[in-house]
Amino acid sequence: MEHLVLVLSSIVFFFILLHCIKLYRNRRMPPGPTGLPIIGNLLDLGPKPHESLAKLSKKHGPLMTIRLGSITSVVASTPYAAREILQRNDESCSGRTVPDSVAVMGCHDVAVLWISANEEWRTIRKALNSFLTHQHKLDTLRELRENVVDGMLDFLRESGRKNEYVDIGKLAFAVALNQMSNTCLSRDVTSYESDDIGGFKTAVKTLMELDGKFNIADIFPVLKPLDPQNIRRQAKEAYVWFDKVTEGFISERLKHRVSKLPRFGDMLDSLLDYSEEKETNFSLVHIKILLVDLFLAGTETSSNTTEWAMTELLLNPDMFSKVRKEVSTIIEKDGKIKEAKILDLPYLNAVIKETMRLHLSVPLLAPHKTETEVKLGKYIVPQNTQILVNAWAIARDPEYWDNPLMFKPERFLGNVVDYKGQHFEFIPFGSGRRMCPGIPLAHRVVSLMVASFVYHFDWKLPHAREEMDMNDIFGLTLLRATPLMATPIPINY
Numbered sequence: 001m002e003h004l005v006l007v008l009s010s011i012v013f014f015f016i017l018l019h020c021i022k023l024y025r026n027r028r029m030p031p032g033p034t035g036l037p038i039i040g041n042l043l044d045l046g047p048k049p050h051e052s053l054a055k056l057s058k059k060h061g062p063l064m065t066i067r068l069g070s071i072t073s074v075v076a077s078t079p080y081a082a083r084e085i086l087q088r089n090d091e092s093c094s095g096r097t098v099p100d101s102v103a104v105m106g107c108h109d110v111a112v113l114w115i116s117a118n119e120e121w122r123t124i125r126k127a128l129n130s131f132l133t134h135q136h137k138l139d140t141l142r143e144l145r146e147n148v149v150d151g152m153l154d155f156l157r158e159s160g161r162k163n164e165y166v167d168i169g170k171l172a173f174a175v176a177l178n179q180m181s182n183t184c185l186s187r188d189v190t191s192y193e194s195d196d197i198g199g200f201k202t203a204v205k206t207l208m209e210l211d212g213k214f215n216i217a218d219i220f221p222v223l224k225p226l227d228p229q230n231i232r233r234q235a236k237e238a239y240v241w242f243d244k245v246t247e248g249f250i251s252e253r254l255k256h257r258v259s260k261l262p263r264f265g266d267m268l269d270s271l272l273d274y275s276e277e278k279e280t281n282f283s284l285v286h287i288k289i290l291l292v293d294l295f296l297a298g299t300e301t302s303s304n305t306t307e308w309a310m311t312e313l314l315l316n317p318d319m320f321s322k323v324r325k326e327v328s329t330i331i332e333k334d335g336k337i338k339e340a341k342i343l344d345l346p347y348l349n350a351v352i353k354e355t356m357r358l359h360l361s362v363p364l365l366a367p368h369k370t371e372t373e374v375k376l377g378k379y380i381v382p383q384n385t386q387i388l389v390n391a392w393a394i395a396r397d398p399e400y401w402d403n404p405l406m407f408k409p410e411r412f413l414g415n416v417v418d419y420k421g422q423h424f425e426f427i428p429f430g431s432g433r434r435m436c437p438g439i440p441l442a443h444r445v446v447s448l449m450v451a452s453f454v455y456h457f458d459w460k461l462p463h464a465r466e467e468m469d470m471n472d473i474f475g476l477t478l479l480r481a482t483p484l485m486a487t488p489i490p491i492n493y
C-alpha cells in the first residue's frame with residue numbers, strides 16, 4: 001500500500017512539474033491576444049490574416065504569440081524582429097510546418113519546400129543552385145523563353161484585332177508556366193487559348209488553392225483522418241497527376257541522354273548531371289518532386305507580381321510611358337525585346353520592386369518552424385513553434401517607408417535597398433537559408449512580361465481608372481480579388 005501511494009504521488013508530482021514547466025515557458029513567450037478556449041485566436045484572423053496580424057502587432061508588439069487550435073505561432077512584424085528570426089537565429093528557425101494537403105503523398109520529407117533544413121535539404125538546394133544561380137546557364141534557355149513571349153504577343157495581337165478583353169493575370173500565369181517549363185524541360189506545357197482542363201494549369205492552380213486554403217485539420221490534427229473539407233482527397237488527385245507526368249518527362253529525357261543526341265542544357269539536364277555525380281545522394285525521386293515544387297513555387301508568384309505591376313502601370317499613365325520609353329532604348333532591329341537587355345533597366349526594375357513591396361506575393365512568407373528552443377530577443381520560444389514573418393506589414397511600415405501606401409517606383413531609384421535578403425524592411429523573397437532560390441529566374445520572367453506588355457500595346461480598361469478594384473485575396477499568394485481585364489491595342493512602330 002505504501003508503495004502504491006509512493007507511485008501515485010510520484011506521478012502526480014511529475015504532472016505538476018510538467019505543468020509548471022509549461023507555464024514557465026509560456027510566460028517567456030512573446031505576448032499576444034487572449035484567445036478563446038479550444039480555437040484560440042482563430043476568430044481574430046478573419047479572411048485577411050496578413051492585415052489582422054499587422055493590426056494586432058500594433059497592440060501586442062513586433063514579436064507576438066497567437067494560438068490557432070493546437071498550433072502556437074510567433075509572428076514577427078518589424079524588420080528588427082524579422083532579422084532576429086531569419087538572420088540571428090536562422091538555423092534554429094529554419095524548419096517548416098507541413099500542411100495536411102501536402103503531407104498526403106508522404107513525399108514532403110524529400111521536397112525542398114517542406115523538408116527540414118537538414119543535410120538532404122542542403123543537397124537539394126545545391127542541386128538547384130548549380131543551375132539557378134548561374135546566369136550563363138539561365139542564358140542558355142533565353143531564346144526559348146523569348147519564344148514563349150512571342151507566342152503571347154501573337155495571342156494579344158489577335159485579341160486586339162478582335163477588340164476582346166484579356167484577363168492579364170490568367171495570361172501571365174500561362175506564360176509563367178511555359179517560362180518555367182522551358183527553363184526546366186525545354187518545352188511548352190500549356191496554351192494561351194484554352195482553359196486546359198485536366199492539364200498543367202489546372203494541376204498547379206488546384207494545388208496552390210488547396211495548399212493556401214485554411215484547413216481545420218491543420219490546427220486540429222485529430223480531424224486529419226476525416227478530411228472534413230475534402231482537401232486531402234483533391235490534393236492527392238492533383239499530386240498523383242503531377243507525379244505521373246513528371247515521371248514521364250524524366251524517363252523520356254533519360255532515353256534521350258542514352259541516345260547521345262545533343263543535350264538540352266536545361267534544368268532537368270543539370271539535375272540529372274548532379275544526380276550522376278558519385279558523392280551526391282540526389283536521386284531521381286528528388287528530381288521528380290523538385291520539378292513539381294518549382295512549378296508550384298515559381299509560377300503563380302511570378303504571374304501574380306506581373307498582374308499587380310500591370311494594374312499599377314495602367315493606373316499611372318506617366319509611369320507606363322516612362323517604362324515604354326526606357327524599353328524602347330534596348331529594342332533590337334527586328335523589333336524584339338531581348339531578355340538579357342532588360343535586366344538592367346533602372347526604371348523597370350524600380351517598378352517591379354515597388355510592386356513587390358506594395359503587393360507582396362507571399363505576404364507571410366512560407367511558415368517556418370523552430371527546430372530547437374530558441375531565444376528571440378528577450379523571449380524564449382520552444383521547439384516546434386510555427387514562425388510567421390509578416391513581410392507584408394514590414395513592407396508598409398511607415399518607420400521605414402515614406403508614404404507607404406503610395407505606389408512610387410522612384411523610391412527605389414538610386415536606393416541600395418534590394419530584395420536579396422539583406423534589407424529586412426523589404427523581404428518579398430524571404431532571407432537566410434530558406435530564402436527563395438528562384439530570384440534570378442523570377443527577375444527575368446517578370447521583367448520580360450511587363451516590358452513586352454508595355455512596349456507592344458496600349459491598353460483599354462473596361463471601366464474608369466478610379467473604379468479599379470484594388471482588393472486582394474489571401475491564399476498561398478496574394479491574388480487580385482477582381483481579375484485585371486483590358487483590351488490590348490497593338491502599336492505599329
Ligand code: HEM
Pocket residue numbers: 112113114125132293294297298299301302305361362365366367428429430431433434435436437438439441442446
Ligand atoms: C516573383 C516571384 C517569386 C516570389 C515573390 C517568391 C517568393 C518566395 C518566398 C517568400 C519564399 C519563402 C521564403 C521563406 O520561407 O523564408 C520562396 C521559397 C521558394 N521559392 Fe520562390 N518566389 C518567386 C519565384 C520563384 C521561382 C521562379 C522559383 C523557381 C525557379 C522559386 C522557387 C522557390 C523554392 C524552391 C522555394 C523554397 C525554398 C526552401 O524552402 O528552401 N521561386 N519563394
